[in-house]
Amino acid sequence: MPRMDAVTLRQLRALLAVAETGSLTAAAGGLGLSPPAVHAQIRSLENALAVPLLIRAPDGSGSRPTPEAALVLETARRIDIALRGCVEQIAAVKAGHAGRVTLGVVSTAKYFAPRLVARLKDLCPGIEVSLHEANREGIVADLERGAVDLAIMGRPPRHPEVTATVLGPHPHGLVAPAGHPLAGRRVTVEDLVDQPMITREDGSGTRILMTRYLDSQAEGRVFDLTVMGSNETIKQAVLAGLGLAFLSLHTVTDEVQQGRLVTLDAPGLPLIRQWFLVHPQHAPLSPAARTVHDRIVGLGAAVLPGG
Template sequence: MDARQLSFRLLQVFRQVAQSGNITAASRLLHLTQPTVSLQLKKLSEIIGEPLFDYQQQKLQLTAAGELLYQAVLDIDERISEFNLQLHQQRSGSAGSLSLAVVNTAQYLLPQLLADFANQYPQVVINLHIGNRAHILSRFEQQQDHLYLFSHPPRGEYVQATPVVKNPLYLVAPKGHWASKQPQLNFSQLSAERFLLREPGSATRMTFDSWLSSQATELKQSMQMESNEAIRLSVNAGLGLALLSAHTLQGQQHLLSVLQVKGFPLSSHWYLVQHANKRLPQAAARLSAFISQQLAGWQDPLAQAPSS
């Protein structure tokens, strides 16, 4: 048998005749003439190399080869039906795969969002990449992912950045620190303190450095660390003060003291970013809309938190 000579139309005619039991009924359902259907069956039988029907008591009966072909046709129909469903799901964004790259700090923001999204769209596969800002910027430049989450998005004509939620940055101290007992502080009162900072190039560090420059202020003591988790734990241990995102502190504020300092929290945002040259599949577009919708009503839990 030369399978290259088969066509969906031939198989459709065969299936209808097999199910109808006679050519006349099949012709009506297919909107074809009886001679045309008979010629189609003859051609198919020649391709297969075996007779497909026997005439028994004025009714067509499948031969052994016909039975095998009929089962194959049903399998093909089922696979095509599954393909149509999967294609519809992919086009609608309810199935498929996507790649999401986020900076380290976003690990405090995303888990619940991704869990909720996965529960709603279990057939969407998300490949998640987490790294420092330099690493995620490199992935963006190489167009390795569909979506990116930055608190300080890159610049350029190929950047499409949409703010999705505020990212206020608070000054925090160890529990019981003298500054935590002050209802209102000026930053100059903290000049003798050691500050724990993220590495140069991180969004939090850039925001803090920009604010210090605008105030013509320099830190007298500082220590650099490469993760917010290390900074948070070090503040808790009494190593120094730090500037941390409200999202990093959410659920952990009872372990630290949020300081009431004039000019703080510093204003910042999280941005969903995509490369203008990277096609966005429907699954990624759905995730983007889901994140924006879920974060639209976010309230800063520290906004009215009293200092301790």
């Protein structure tokens, strides 16, 4: 009865060599073995499969495969091709030309991240880049537990410790619907205190920046805040006249260009922060992640709206 667990690559390669050269002696020369060693490998393979694999020529000039051996040889060639492909893929992964990379982005970055992934597909065709979106707290947690290889965000976290590279400027400002009474003129703090504000949830980087801005300008005065869970919902609320919003101006590029929203000329605005590409210091980048990292850094501000 055949014993598949007894079949080895060395045996299959010995059979292939004999089939290709026509003799044990020639096969041994190609494999760097002695003829008895090659014969022993084939005998072991015959015992494992419980069938004869070679027929000795009547004149003693060589050996030819049996019909059963032809089936084994076909399988051996497929195995050899698969192994060569595997070796090539491993080499590509080690060189950073292949692999899978998870790129985390804060919610605000989703307005340009898909375009970036499309660029990376052209620049790194052998690397699969998957996109993962979350708010700032979520991306920080993902960096901590190693759920993302790289992340694009605003202010880098203090924990976990990360290596951060600046990609380009990230402006923030107040937006209003076209035709709003505050549009087109210099806005004062008193004007803002009287306006309802629509904002992101706690934990959002934009919410943190807005709070700091309003605190610095209004000296502790209370604003009428309405919390909404996404930039898209906030934009629709502003367009509907429900209030003003403090947003990344990269999230409203299209609406401003179309004249549907306007940015307000308010004190200290726009606030210019930076976009960063970060990765955890505690975990070395894989070769594929290093390749993607270097490609993104090379693109720099070109990945951003208007870049």
